[in-house]
Amino acid sequence: MSLADAAEKADVSFSKIPIIDLKNISNSDPSVRQALAEEIRDACMNVGFFYVKNHGIPEATLEAALSETKQFFSLPLETKMEIDMRKTPNFKGYNPLFSGTNDLSTGLKDLHEGFEFGWEEIIPKDNDEKRANDGVMAGSNVWPRKQDAPHFREAVLSYYHAAVNLGKSLFPLFARALDLPETFFDDKTRNSAALMRVMHYPPHTPDVDERVQGVGAHTDWECFTLLYQQTDPPIQALQVLNASNQWVDAPPIPGTLVVNLGDQFARWTNDVFKSNVHRATNKSGIERYSIPLFFGTDYDVRLEPIEGCVSAERPPKYEVITAGQYVKERLKATYGH
């Protein structure tokens, strides 16, 4: 059956998020890889979200990134505002509470603060070519001053590089899941966009409008997101919308990361892979932190539907644009600059 035909029959009324074991991610046996790719394909076609366990990123790397993230957000607002994202030309830096709108249908501002950065070698390089080529987001990151956050940069960059490596090893499996050669994405992800955002969701207090979300209902924009949610203590905040318009909980599960697909994959696969609407709201009464890494293709890549994803019953759903144009439009809509 073609992917397009299979997608017509997909069961998209899921009630929970599957967990996929990545212990075989580096196994080169084609039958082992095929079995893993098929598990990924089912999750991508039916849910657009899955957890991964045995992902290979050391717990200590995750914990250090989380602990430094907490310390960064506890700095005084004036210190964080020195690296306000609105002062940078390339969407890097700090965004304060209520500075972005993810749910454009309500227009409500989100109750979270964040800090974004892209590719950078941990040991700084004068001529970091990868950073210079990082598409719409090309150019330097901005960091808090060393005396304000002495270990923040190293800790979050260490996690960044580990997560980028994991993301790179997932692309061949996504390709296999789409009946393509595993190398299909290689020349489309040479300088692939990888933007990390560390996030803090303060608890909703009674003075906050009930309708406000931590991050309003939205889809992600890139190919896929790797999301680390704090697990200690575990806070249920993230929810995914299924085809019956029910919000399905995606609670933190120790030892896992969440993988969710974004709009670039939806466009590329003519919605065979789902980029599902999700939101996160922290009603726990205590602080919540999460760290997504948004992983895309090179910005000059045209998001043309893959052959097997189009049929007479499933004509192309999206106008073809480049990955960079798409992300830029969404960034402007969310942050208004």
Ligand SMILES: O=C(O)CCC(=O)C(=O)O
């Ligand atoms: O914090 C979370 O659990 C989700 C964050 C998210 O969806 C996003 O930043 O795009």
Ligand SMILES: [Fe+2]
């Ligand atoms: Fe998201």
